Amino acid sequence: MGRREQIVESILLVVAESGLKGLTHRAVDKHAGLAEGSTANLFPRRDDLIRAIMRRLEARDVASFADADASLVSTPADLASLLAHGLERMLDPDGAALTRVRFTMMLAYPQETAAFHARLLHVLEKVMMRAGLDHDVEERARALAASFDGFLVHALTVDPRPVDTKAAARSFRTLLSD
Template identity: 30%
Template structure:
C-alpha cells in the first residue's frame, strides 16, 4: 500500500491506466479510484503530463523492486532449464494480478513515449539483479557478447508478454526454452 499521497495517486493512476487505457487516465478518474475528494490528484499533479510522468516513474520503481527482489534470492542459473524456469516465473507474474496491470500500463506508456521523449528516457531498460543473472548465465556458458544477447533475450521475452496481453493465452515453457536456446547459439 502506498505510504504517502503522491505514491497512492501514482499507484492508483497505474491501475486506472491499466483498466481504462490512456484516454481513461484523467485526474478525476484517479480521484474516484483512490476514493479521494475531487481535485486531489490535480493538487498534487497539476497537469496530465505531470500525472503521467509520476505514473511512469512509479511503474519503473515497482518493476525494479520486483526484479531486484526476485534476483536477490536466486543464484546464477547453472543450466538452460534453470534459466527457463526463472524467466517463466517472471513471465507468469507479468501476466497475472498486479503484474498484469503493471504490464498493461507499461505498454501503454511505451506507446505514449513515442510522442513524449521525457517518458522514453524514464522507461529505458535499467540494470537490475534479474538482468545481471541472465548476463552471468550467458557469460558462464561462453556466449560471445553476453551483454547484447541478454538484451535480445529479454526483449524477446518482453515481446511474448506483450503478445499474450493483447491476444490472450499464456507463454509456454517451450517458447521460453526456444528463446534461451537461441541466446546460447
C-alpha cells in the first residue's frame, strides 16, 4: 500500500473511531504512524480529507457490488439475495466501521453524497431491469435503497444482533414483486 492509500485508510479509520470532529491532519498522521505534517503534504485542506473519504467509499461500494457478481442477477429473487448478502457484508466487523462512516458523511455532506447516491440508484435500476423488472423501476429502486439503509441503521443503532438475511431477502422480494 502506497503512502496515499495508507493515509486515506487512516482518514477513514479516524472518522470511524472519532467522528468528523476528530478528523484532523495530526490525528491522521498519528493513526498512520507518519511524521506530523505528512498528511497535509498530500491533502492540504480538511476539504481534501473529506473528498478522499468520499472517493474511497464510492470506490469500495462499486468494487463490493462488482465482487458480489451483480452481473449474475437474472431474477428478482437473485437481486433480493444479493442485497441481503450486501447487508451482511456491510455489517460484518470490518464493514460496520465503514458503514458508520458512510452514514456520517451522508448526514454531514448531503449535497456531496447525493451524486454518489444517484449513481448507485442508476446501477440498481439497471440490475433490476436485467432481472426482468421493467415498470416503476426508479420508484422501486428508491424503495429498495431506503429499505437497505433502514436495515443498516437499525442494526448499527438499535439491534446489535446479526441481521436475519433470510428475512431481509423476503422484504426485498416483497418490494420487487408486482
